Amino acid sequence: MFSLDQSHELSQPELSYGSVWLVGAPDGNPRNLSPLAVHALRSADAVIHDPGISKGVLDLVRQTHYCEAAEPLRAIERVIKLGEDGWRVVQLVDGEVMDRAVQSAVRTAERNIPFRVVPNAGEAVGNEAPLGLFLVGKTLSVGGANPRPTLFLLFATPQSDAAGTVPRQRPLDFSMSGLAG
Numbered sequence: 001m002f003s004l005d006q007s008h009e010l011s012q013p014e015l016s017y018g019s020v021w022l023v024g025a026p027d028g029n030p031r032n033l034s035p036l037a038v039h040a041l042r043s044a045d046a047v048i049h050d051p052g053i054s055k056g057v058l059d060l061v062r063q064t065h066y067c068e069a070a071e072p073l074r075a076i077e078r079v080i081k082l083g084e085d086g087w088r089v090v091q092l093v094d095g096e097v098m099d100r101a102v103q104s105a106v107r108t109a110e111r112n113i114p115f116r117v118v119p120n121a122g123e124a125v126g127n128e129a130p131l132g133l134f135l136v137g138k139t140l141s142v143g144g145a146n147p148r149p150t151l152f153l154l155f156a157t158p159q160s161d162a163a164g165t166v167p168r169q170r171p172l173d174f175s176m177s178g179l180a181g
Contacts (some may be wrong), residue, residue, distance in 0.1 A: 010078045012039040018168025020079045022104055023090055024097035026120070028054030034120045040090050044170075048078045049092035057092070072100065076107050083113040106138040108121035 012035065015021060019103050023037045023045070030038075038060055041047060046066040049058065070078050072093075077142075079089045093100045101117045108115040 044090040050094035052094040
């Protein structure tokens with residue numbers, strides 16, 4: 001259950017400019033969102049969401065902030081564009097978060113955009129626990145060499161601790177003309 005208590009909201013981590021947080025709304029019930037998920041929706045400059053997200057969940061987004069429906073692949077493109085422009089972005093997905101976390105994490109990492117998966121009420125990933133993603137890729141065959149599987153293990157770190165990331169500044173203007181890309 002989420003709380004409207006402002007003191008609780010003050011204790012939540014900051015959604016940094018130029019970062020993307022992934023939030024899932026598996027059943028469309030806003031009461032099943034964690035306090036951190038509600039905080040993210042209220043703090044974001046832009047929320048890019050799946051078309052199937054319920055009105056009850058979308059009502060948690062502040063009306064002065066940008067909100068756009070997009071299919072999954074288009075949503076990833078949009079959050080990357082807005083993140084690179086310095087917006088605080090929430091990617092709101094219909095269903096389980098982990099189904100989409102790998103795609104989004106890899107694509108945002110390629111662009112050096114801080115990324116965080118936000119757990120919901122009752123999910124096993126805690127507010128401070130690191131999130132590990134195990135990926136298996138196959139290398140390309142070059143010059144007749146046998147391709148071999150390559151294993152990747154990614155661990156999320158708090159944004160303030162992430163090595164190699166440069167904090168982005170708040171955009172100068174949140175005009176609608178900047179959204180056209």
